Amino acid sequence: MTTAVPAGAGDWAEVLPVGDVLARAAARWPDRVAVDLPEGRFTTAELQAAVLDTARSLLALGVRPGDRVGVLLPNGLDFLRTAFAISTVGAVAVLVNARFRGDELTHVLADADLTAVVTGARPGDEVDLAARLAGALPSPEQVPGLRSVVVLGGEHAALSGDARAVSDGDFRRAADTVAEQRVHLLRRGVAVRDVAMMMYTSGTTARPKGCLLSHELLVRAGAEVGLRLDVRHGDRVWDPLPMFHLSSILPLLGCLTVGATFVSTGHFDPGSALADLARVRPTHLYPAFPTVAQALAQHPDFATTDFSAVRVVNCVGPAASLRALQALWPHARLVSAYGCTEVGGVVAHGRPDDSLDHRVGTCGPPFRGIQVRVVDPETRTPVGPGVRGEICVRGWSLFAGYHGASHLTAERTDADGWFHTGDLGSLDAEGRISFHGRLKDMLKVGGENVAALEVEEVLQTHPAVSIAQVVGIPDPRLMEVPAAFVELRPGARLSPDELLTWLQCRLASFKLPRHLRIVDDWPMAATKIQKFRLRERLCHELGIPDGD
Structure with missing residues (x-):
């Protein structure tokens, strides 16, 4: 069975590169709070100014369009200004999973062909990412293209002997040598089909692979997430997930598209998170994964936290778990989602106005312009409604391939352009997706x-x-x-x-x-x-x- 949701209302002619999304938001709503972060609240104008300064510093270091720049930073302003600055000048932001360490991190740093990498930490951060990077950094001979290792937050002893290390002060002062106009000229030369970011698969089943994601994919998917979840101007979307994850990047872009506020935490702690929720009074909760939602629900402060402003909660998981979570927010609508990095992070969300059974039992229909079908894993022929098989996706949400591994991309993309996800699923008669696990999770007993x-x-x-x-x-x-x-x-x-x-x-x-x-x-x-x-x-x- 194949399902596709046609483009309906909405102006896709306005799909912009990532840097332009922020620039447009800053021009339209300069005083609107764009992000609520561990360091404080920042308007769209303030966020844009920070991005432009960082972009000037990157250009001073020799970063050019098409270069790949690693980002290994905790959630916060430094992460956002760095990732947006890289994409704004036409380079590729390689968002490195902050949980990677040792050989896993060394593999990513070597595999990504980086020109530069930006790391650092805030005082009091639980994990010293700069030290972790220093311990895993390949030698100059292994990564000859890596010219700069920027350490935000000051000097770092673990990198003091590395000739590639650039201190926070030197990095910021370098911006003075580059005119802001140069950043804008490069921003205007970025095409929506250019690669904006590279993210490595989570490594749940194999060595991580770099997925190339275009500006169009990220911006359209972000806008569709916001549209499906009814995110409006002035709303507040709470998202505790790491910023190197698409479950943060897409809601953030959706917020910037309509002038909503994206609320992010640092290291997730349920008690601190509930205190933030009481302060922010969000309209949307985006825990996304049951481990996060259940940690909130099981904390003793949950019962006394005011959730009256919440309209929509997003979380994936088994139907019984989602039904139990829905009971915790009876006045809100809980929805689920389906996706993976290779198909753009999220290709379907449940509709808040759907029935409870559909919202907890399915992931909803695909976004506009995306086709989804389910095929027999052996014959690759489509199956009927309700029949389980492999989920395949086709449309604007597909990644541009695995970095340096075109043969792997070809193995998973058939001649008709369908990407075979390796996920076990089914479609109902109305085209809603149900996820039943990974094909590799199908045991043969x-x-x-x-x-x-x-x-x-x-x-x-x-x-x-x-x-x-x-x-x-x-x-x-x-x-x-x-x-x-x-x-x-x-x-x-x-x-x-x-x-x-x-x-x-x-x-x-x-x-x-x-x-x-x-x-x-x-x-x-x-x-x-x-x-x-x-x-x-x-x-x-x-x-x-x-x-x-």
Whole structure:
């Protein structure tokens, strides 16, 4: 089955490069608060001024259109002014996952072919990203094109001996050597199909790959997110996710498009977040992932926080979990979403005016101008409504390919331009998307198909269970068997044997986890749990080969 939502009302002729979106917002609403950040509140005019100054500094360092510049910074003004400045002058902002470390970070720094990288930290930040970068930075011989390592916030001992290091003061003073007019000339030369940003896949199943994202993709998707979620001029959208993630970039662009305020946190802490929410009184909550939403809901201050201004909440997850979250905000409309980095981050959002069953049971229909279809994974032929298969996407939201790996792009894009996501899903008769897990999460247990997501959904209906993740591990008799990792709700007590006994009357025997572990921490990549790390951990514990 294929579904496409035609372009309707709305002026797509106004799709602009990323830098122009901010410039237009600053011209239209100079005194409107654009962003509410850990450092303070900044108007569109103030944000634009900071971006222009940073762009001048980058040009003084020799950054040119088409160059790739790494951004390894915490959420805040430095991140935004750097990322926007890079894209404004026609270079490519490589947004580096701040959770990467060691070999993973070294791989990204070497693979991205960077001209410069910008890092730093605010006083009191939980993680010293500059030190992490210094420990993973490839040698000059490995990355001959990397000329500058900018350290915002002052000198940093870990990089003091590196000839490529540029201090905060030197970086800011360099702006004085470049006229602002030069920035505007370059901004006007940027085309919407040019690459604006590069983001590395989260690494939940394999070594991260750089995804090339155009200005058009980012700006259109941001506008569509805002339109679908009914974000209006003057609204306040709270988003606690890291800024290197599209679940921050797209809502931010949507806010700039209409003159709303984007509210971001630093390191997410549920208690601090609830205090911010009480202060801001947002109209929209964008936790996006159940780990964030459940942390809020389980905090003792949740019950006394005023959410009366909230109209829309966005979160993904199993239907039972979303239904429970909807009950926490009964006056608001909870919706879900579908997407991945390669298809533009988000290609579908639930409609706030849809029924509760549709809002918690599906991800909504695709955005205007995007086609989605579901195909049989083996034959690649379309399947009918309600039939599960691989989700494929075609349209303006597709990435421009994997950086330096055109063969991988070709492997996942067929001759008709459909990108094969590797996601298991279905479409209803009206074209709404339902996500059923990753195809690689479809376990083969003694010849029987077992969807990891199905087992996770059942586990999460237990009143003591907060989060559940299921992986397949090798088994000499059945090929592979399910293994479950479970985090309990605060104060809950439950043994693995008790949980397995509870499961036995709720799942077929071949779907039951053969191994179950209670955990209190997760291996994370951005906002996603790294299932391959869970599998590696258990295989090592059991003394069996990982088999993946």
